[in-house]
Amino acid sequence: MQSFRTELENPIVERDIIELEKKIRLFREGSITDEKFRSLRLARGVYGQRQQGVQMVRIKLPYGKMTLQQWKRIADISDEYSTGNLHLTTRQDVQVHFVSLEKTPELWAKLEQDDITIREACGNTVRNITASDRAGIDPEEPFDITPYADAAFRYFLRNPVCQEMGRKIKIAFSSSDKDTAWTFMHDFGLIPKVKEVNGKTIRGFKVLVGGGLGAQPFLAKTAFEFLEEELLIPYIENVLRVFDRHGERSSRHKARMKFLIQKIGMEEFERLVKEEYKAVKVKQVPVDAAAWPVTVPPVPGAIPAFDIKDPKKYEAWKATNTFEQKQAGYFAAYVKVPLGNISSTISRQLITALRPAVADDVRVTANQGLLLKYILPENLPYVFNVLEAAALGEPGFDSIADITACPGTDTCNLAISSSTGIAAALEAVITDEFPDLVYNKDIKIKISGCMNSCGQHGIASIGFHGSSLKSAGKVLPALQVLLGGGIVGNGVGRVADKVIKVPSRRGPDVLRTLLHDYESNGQPAELFNEYYDRQGEKYFYELLKPLTDLASLEAVDFVDWGQAEQYATAIGVGECAGVVIDLVATLLLEAEEKLQWAAEAIAGGAYADGIYHAYSSYVQGAKALLLGAGVSCNTQTGIINDFDKHFVETGKFVFPESFKTRVLQINGNEPTERFAEQYFQEAQTFYNEAQVFRQQSNEPVQA
Known part of the structure; x- marks a missing residue:
C-alpha cells in the first residue's frame, strides 16, 4: 500500500488522515488485530458492509447542512470512489457504498478540501448532531438553534471525553415545540425556550436525556425544563463523562445511556453528573448567535425559459412540498427523494440548474429528503420544473406516501429482510389505490431491516421491521408490524406497539387492510393514532390476524422483495458500535x-x-x-x-x-x-x- 500526501490547511485533520492510512497499512501487514482496527476505522466513518472486502463511508453533515459546492464534492467523490449513488440517511448524513478500504484516507482528504468530515460518523462516539431541517427559517421557532447545534458539533469533535465510550451518543435539536427532530428518542434532546427575567429575554433549552429506539425503545426523561444556553454544552460534557465511566462495555446490547439511567435511577444519575462539574473544561460555553453567518438569498439572476407540463401536479407539489419561511417574501421547498437515493449525475444537474433560484444552504432531512431555501414565490414553478426534469418533482413530502426506510439487506450486515423492496411496494399501494393520501401528513410509515430501528419504525404510525418465520421446515422473510408511534410535542413522544408478525409479501395487504378500516370506521377529523387508541391494540391484532395464516403460502412468499432467489437469513457481525478490545x-x-x-x-x-x-x-x-x-x-x-x-x-x-x-x-x-x-x-x-x-x-x- 502506497502512502499519499495531503494538501490540507488544518494540521489536526491532516494528522488524522495520515494516521488512518498508517493504521490501514499496519492492519494489512498483520500488526493490528481486526478487533482493534475495526474500532479505529469506525470512529473515522468507515463501516463494513454486508458484501465482503468493501466499505460504506458515512459523511458527517452537522444538522444536515451542505453548501452547493459541498454537495458537488460529495457527488464527485461518489463517482471516483463509490458507485455514483448518494444515500441520504435518517441521521442527516450522506453514505457512499462499495469503497475500497485503501482508498478511504484519500477520499477523506478530498472531502476535507471543502470542510466535510467523516470523523466520528460511526463508532462509540458522539454521532452526527441532527436538527430540525427548518431551523433558521421556521416561522414557529423561538430562535434559530443552528448556531448551538454547530457549537456542540465542534466542541465534541475529537474531544477526549467521547472517543471510546461504551456505545454511541445521539444528540438532536428541535426548532420548536413541534419537535420535528424527535428529541424524545435521543440520548440528548434539546428544544429551544425563552423566558423573561427582569425585562430581559433569556434563551435556553428544555433538555431531555436517555431516550433511544432499537430493540428496547425508551422515551427520554426531562433533565431540565429550562437550562440557560451557556450551560448547555458543559452539561452535555458532564453527562458524557458519567456515561464514559459508568456505562456498560461488555454487553453491547445494554450499553446505551438509556440502560445506565434505568439501572441506577435518575436521581443517582443526576448526582453523578453534578460530581463532574468541578472537572469540566469550562463552566460556561456562550454561543454568539448574533454573529452567526446569516444564510444569504440567491443573487437575482436570469432564470432559463421553462414550461410546466402538468399544472395540476405542480399545484399538488406546491401544496405539499413548500412552505413560507419566517423571512417575509421567501419560500422553502422540500424534495422527496425515493428511499433517500440520489445519483451523482442528478445531483450535479440540480446544483447547476437550481443555483440561480435557491440559497447556498441545502439541508438533508431526517426522512431522507432535501430542503431548498430562500426561493422567491415567482421562482417556485421553475424549481418544480427543474425537479420534475430530474424525476424528483413528486408531491407528498413527509406524507404517508413518503416512506422512510434503511438500506436493509442491500448493504447492512445486521438486516434480516429487505427494507427498500417493501418500501417501494407500499408506496405503490398509496399511489395506485389511495392517491388522495398524498396530502395526509398525519400518518408516517417507517421501515427497518431489523429491530435496531435505523429506519425509525419504533416511532411510526405504521412501522415495519425485518424478521423471519418458519413454515414446513423452511424460512421465509417476515415483517413485524408496529402501530401507534409518533410525535406528541414538546419532548413527548409515543413508542409504537408491536402488534403482529406477517410474511413480508403480505406487507401491502397489511397496509390496505389498515387504511380501508381507518376510512370505514374512523370518526370525522380523527387522527390515525387517535383511532388506534380508541380501537386498541387487540382490535388491530384481530384485524390483521388472517394475514398470518401460513397454510396458504405460495412459492413467492419464500422470496424477499427485490430478490430472485429463495430467502435465507444471513446476518453478519454488526458494527453500529465499536467492538470491545480485550487483548x-x-x-x-x-x-x-x-x-x-x-x-x-x-x-x-x-x-x-x-x-x-x-x-x-x-x-x-x-x-x-x-x-x-x-x-x-x-x-x-x-x-x-x-x-x-x-x-x-x-x-x-x-x-x-x-x-x-x-x-x-x-x-x-x-x-x-x-x-x-x-x-x-x-x-x-x-x-x-x-x-x-x-x-x-x-x-x-x-x-
Missing part, C-alpha cells in the same frame, strides 16, 4: 498512546484534555492487568474497583490510599496546569510500573 498487549499500547496524547495536550495548554487522556491511560492499564489475571471488566468504575480488590488489597500494588482515590482525582480538581502536570506524572508512573509488573508479575510494586 492485554493492545490495551497497554493504547495506555501508552493516551499518555502521549496527554503530554501533547498539556504542552499545548489544553489541560482538561490532557487530564482526560491521562485518566484513560489509567483505565486501560488497569484493565490490561486485570484481564491478564483473568478478571473480566464491564465498566470503567468496575475496572477501578476491581483493581483495588485484586491488585492493591493483595499488596501487588501500593498506593497511599487506594487506586480509586488516585484515579478519581480527575473529578475532584479544577483542570489547572498544576493539577494536569501532577496527574499526568502519576499516570506515567503507574503505566511504567504496570509494564514492570507484567514482565515480572511477582513482587509488589510501589506506585
